[in-house]
Amino acid sequence: MAMDQRKRAEFVNGYTRALISAWSSEEYAARLRTDARAALAEAGLELPAEAEIVIVTTVPEGEHEGNLEKQVDLYEAGLETGRFEFHIPETPQIDTAELSEGDLSDIAAGGTSCCCPCSCCT
16 A cells, blocks of 8 residues: 555655665664664654564665665555565765765755765755
8 A cells, every 4th residue: 555645755754864864874874783663763764563674785786776766665565564674775985076066065065966876855
């Protein structure tokens, strides 16, 4: 059963917060590995107490494109089965040599440049 727009937006916001937190905080990334339920709840993703939570950090090469839609599908499947799989890949390496000065200032200022491979920020 597909989520309504409000629930989908809540999930996307929480998942995005979890991704960005994992990429910007070693401490948060470590908590995802040791206490995923609490770390995800901190990002706004409350899961049922009996849910099985799987954090996948190595995402197959071709799966970065459209990752957000795949993650929404995985979350919806978890609502049905009780097994929630979250793809939280390792911190992406950005080659700053390929970014213009304007791109860098946008990123530093929190501009509209996307911060992750799922393109959920744009």
